[in-house]
Amino acid sequence: MKITFPDKSVKEFDRGTTALQVAESISSRLRKEALVAEANGRMIDLSRPLNEDTELNIYTYKDAKGQEAFWHSSAHLMASAIMKLFPEAKLAIGPAIPDDFSAKFYYDIDLDHKLSESDLEAIEAEMQKIVKEDQVYQRKEMPRAEAIAYIKERDSNDRYKLEMAGEFEDETLTFYSHGDFIDMCRGPHIPSTGKIKAFKLLTVAGAYWRGDEKNKMLQRIYGVSFPSKKLLDEHLGRIEEAKKRDHRVVGKALDLFSIAENIGPGLVLWHPKGAIIRNLIETTWKDMHIRDGYDLVYTPHMARLKLWEISGHADFYTENMFKPNEVEGDLYQIKPMNCPFHIEIYRGDIRSFRDLPIKYAELGSDYRYERSGVLHGLMRVRGFTMDDAHIFCTPEQIHEQILEVCDLSIEMLKLYGFNDFHIYLSTRPEKYVGEPEQWDMAEDALRKALEERKFEYDVDEGGGAFYGPKIDIKIKDSIGRLWQCSTIQFDFNLPDRFDISYVDSDNKAKRPYMVHRAILGSLERFFGVLIEHYGGDFPIWLAPVQVRVLPVVDEVNEYADELVEFFKSAGVRVESDLRNEKIGYKIREAETGKIPYMLIVGKKELQEGIVSVRKHKQGDTGSFDPKEVLAEVLRKIKTKTVD
């Protein structure tokens, strides 16, 4: 039979040769590292004999598909250790989760005993033994009826596996075993447990069976595994690094924001230093919107409940809204969104096709009820400010408008040092409002914009909201995590509900297209992402304090004051540290305070009228004329240099 490799080369093998043997024929190293294979587009175990002409791809840990199998096999390894220690446990599901930042696999188990840290250690020790024994992962196929009987025979109460076995489309189910452990599983798996050289169980957490809160809550153990100790240590190091960058930790250390118990969960206080950054983000945002022809508007934080009944939010969004307030017999609702307000402004006049596009932009503060368990620092809050805008336009204008929004998003995100974007196009779901032709046109417009800009994007078929298709842009931060920020969404619902229109050139009233869009998402979340992206080391244009003057002895305090005045009068955020402390101490404080420029002045600098410049994280850079330093600082601020 012929085996075709990814590089299109073809080799002849005997029937019944396994993928592993093929790997060995290529190189002994590949044999050692091979984990799984893909035969004619289907993932298989290396031990599977090949019986016909096959396009074969062999994966090692270097490949995403190899990793996935590796982590899934690790989940089985963990499950087998759990079953050894707690034979009464029932297994639910245990997949690999390659996209998760810290964990790489988990297993959901139903067990009355509450697992603790020490249990995790015991499980790890048991896993270690199984790894040492280098048990082989073996595949077994059974027709459905036989499989169900087999599961029942092993444990008549194994409701999770039985439920799944009854639902799979395939009539043939597969099981994988290693040692005396066996689990229903599609596979594929790596050859043996011995390949899993390094692993760590991270946490145990609750998770509902099938993610549905009506179901029983199971215990989920998260873990990571690697083919070497070195890779595990690197991974754990990255987790540590992420912890150091945690916006809640940095936000506290740098006094940027807080969430006070007396004020309420999910409600953010922006402290002076955080407010400086927010203000810069806001003015930059406003300037760019005015440039792009948006009209800035302001709208109130609440409205009659009636407004939300018209918009439909009172019906389909109640879950996320705070309860309305009664005022003089009328109910008022604090807003979870800004759209109906912008629509009301649009409705306030008869609009001609000549007026379009109309683009209302607002940094609109919204309040949404989020369940207490989901709140997370600045990333998920109950009160937030969306950098919102609504575009009302004619069908002919859509293309240009979408392009403009895409360009604005990318341009603005790049200002903050984000250069890696992951873009998703979500299309019509099963349940939707509006006409299919409208949807097609809108999806086309979104697709065309992405293609015209040569953006790579993934399509989430059926992933759109019921009211329209959308583009989401996620940004990758400096340590590789993805964050959802920009969203561009068509809306075929609200224009109908509010019956908005424009008069076209044929003097007929027509329905405008409406697009919601946010670029930063919410200022709170964006700030959180920004803090983690920079780890608190903000570029100079954003730094709350840009320059600090540090006198070595108090004889030069007056010179320090002069320098502060000199920089301040040029608009630089500058301060001095005149305390009676050693220079080493002042420097340490300025470094931990992440201040970009430290101007150190002593007797020498006073005499010569110069400053010694120390840059954050770079150290001493030498002595300069203050005018030169100011010019450099101003240039960096003006160009929003990110370094």
Place this chain on the structure above:
RNA sequence: GCCGAGGUAGCUCAGUUGGUAGAGCAGCUGAUUCGUAAUCAGCAGGUCGUCAGUUCGACUCUGAUCCUCGGCUCCA
């Protein structure tokens, strides 16, 4: 909301089997005037998240409640 873990000084944390609390940093006072990441000494600082209960006595045990953290679900 649910499962699990927490809440002790401004911050980070320690507190053994119930006998009314400790450290480091920060703060204040004083000494020190110093050259690129922590000078020394002294002082002050706490209803041990909140409310009940058990007990002669509760930071410690029990219950309720608020908040935080890790997840589930959802999303800006």
